[in-house]
Amino acid sequence: MTATAATSSLKWPEDALRLNAVCPYYTMFPLDFPLQQLEALPEATRMLDPFCGRGTTLYAARLARLPSVGIDINPVAAAIARAKLIKVTPGSVVRLARQILSDGFRGEMPDGEFWRLCFEQETLRELVTLREALLEMSTPTAAMLRAVMLGILHGPRNKGVPSYLSNQMPRTYASKPAYAVKFWTEREMEPVRVPALEVIERRAQRLLHAAPPAHGGRVYLGDSVETLNGLRQKFDLVVTSPPYYGMRTYVADQWLRSWFLGGSPEVPYGTTGQIARQPNQEAFIQALAEVWAATARRCHEGARLAIRFGALPSARTDPEEMLLASVKESRAGWVIKEVRQAGTPAKRNRQAEQFGKAGSAIDEIDLVAELVGLAR
Ligand SMILES: C[S@@+](CC[C@H](N)C(=O)[O-])C[C@H]1O[C@@H](n2cnc3c(N)ncnc32)[C@H](O)[C@@H]1O
Numbered sequence: 316m317t318a319t320a321a322t323s324s325l326k327w328p329e330d331a332l333r334l335n336a337v338c339p340y341y342t343m344f345p346l347d348f349p350l351q352q353l354e355a356l357p358e359a360t361r362m363l364d365p366f367c368g369r370g371t372t373l374y375a376a377r378l379a380r381l382p383s384v385g386i387d388i389n390p391v392a393a394a395i396a397r398a399k400l401i402k403v404t405p406g407s408v409v410r411l412a413r414q415i416l417s418d419g420f421r422g423e424m425p426d427g428e429f430w431r432l433c434f435e436q437e438t439l440r441e442l443v444t445l446r447e448a449l450l451e452m453s454t455p456t457a458a459m460l461r462a463v464m465l466g467i468l469h470g471p472r473n474k475g476v477p478s479y480l481s482n483q484m485p486r487t488y489a490s491k492p493a494y495a496v497k498f499w500t501e502r503e504m505e506p507v508r509v510p511a512l513e514v515i516e517r518r519a520q521r522l523l524h525a526a527p528p529a530h531g532g533r534v535y536l537g538d539s540v541e542t543l544n545g546l547r548q549k550f551d552l553v554v555t556s557p558p559y560y561g562m563r564t565y566v567a568d569q570w571l572r573s574w575f576l577g578g579s580p581e582v583p584y585g586t587t588g589q590i591a592r593q594p595n596q597e598a599f600i601q602a603l604a605e606v607w608a609a610t611a612r613r614c615h616e617g618a619r620l621a622i623r624f625g626a627l628p629s630a631r632t633d634p635e636e637m638l639l640a641s642v643k644e645s646r647a648g649w650v651i652k653e654v655r656q657a658g659t660p661a662k663r664n665r666q667a668e669q670f671g672k673a674g675s676a677i678d679e680i681d682l683v684a685e686l687v688g689l690a691r
Pocket of ligand 1: 340343344345365367371372386387388389537538539540555557558589
């Protein structure tokens with residue numbers, strides 16, 4: 316199988332792209348980034364993303380009718396990414412939710428001020444029941460319902476029909492309990508009853524009614540190097556984005572979604588296995604180098620590797636230098652073909668203004684490499 320022309324999201328009706336937005340995720344890249352890489356390598360047969368996040372690369376592969384593999388160490392990312400590879404009807408998702416809810420309440424209600432103010436009691440009972448039931452299920456329909464739930468768990472309160480189950484909250488990340496309680500109390504914002512099934516029905520219909528056919532693949536929850544070492548398939552197109560240097564909040568910022576997947580009802584501050592937790596820049600470069608080396612071992616000669624990378628302004632470092640060093644350090648046969656700025660001019664200006672005095676402007680970059688010579 317080779318890629319069919321799926322080179323720009325503009326070529327697709329909006330409805331066919333909705334599933335890609337099932338749930339937001341921190342530092343997700345736009346669908347056009349992997350689609351552009353497919354345009355550059357139309358003979359691609361299988362795609363890989365060793366830091367897949369919400370699975371944008373996997374959705375681009377699906378549009379191009381290719382199988383793909385994604386790896387992520389964050390359970391929230393893996394749960395969202397899995398949905399990108401699944402084709403189920405909206406009706407099957409709604410039937411499953413209805414069946415779970417009609418079986419009656421199960422699970423343990425979390426208590427405390429945060430939970431009382433975040434969800435209306437009946438809505439919370441439904442949420443807890445769905446959580447408990449889904450913990451034991453692994454069918455494609457259950458995986459899709461799980462991703463839909465992660466997407467509707469929290470977000471802004473709109474005036475018309477509700478789109479989210481929570482009291483007012485951002486949709487991209489979950490507020491910390493103390494902050495959220497203060498916010499709601501000061502504004503006298505009580506949670507309102509939001510029937511879970513109604514929101515699930517609307518959302519599933521919107522996301523799935525025009526979803527394109529699925530073309531196979533798999534998402535692994537785990538460390539990229541360990542997982543890559545256990546894989547058998549070979550890839551010819553790798554499109555990825557490692558955690559940005561200095562970024563340590565992937566898990567804590569998604570704490571409510573982590574709870575829904577079986578995590579603690581409190582904010583977890585540990586981030587086990589996150590590559591961004593390396594103690595210093597050298598260790599981070601070395602850890603990335605190991606990923607590029609393990610990736611090369613799973614790639615055909617001539618494979619294309621496209622990486623988007625950045626550093627948080629607070630990290631005060633040059634992402635381009637770091638990324639180049641990590642690819643060189645991998646000594647795996649990757650030859651760098653291109654490095655260029657990925658950020659928008661507006662963003663660059665803003666950052667330049669802010670950090671110009673302290674050093675160079677910080678931005679996102681795209682690096683493209685080709686595998687020449689077989690990896691050892
Ligand atoms: C920049 S995000 C990727 C975003 C993705 N491109 C998207 O569109 O959603 C980087 C991801 O790397 C994951 N990660 C960090 N350390 C990892 C490791 N050791 N193995 C696998 N994934 C890891 C993080 O959990 C995070 O989801």
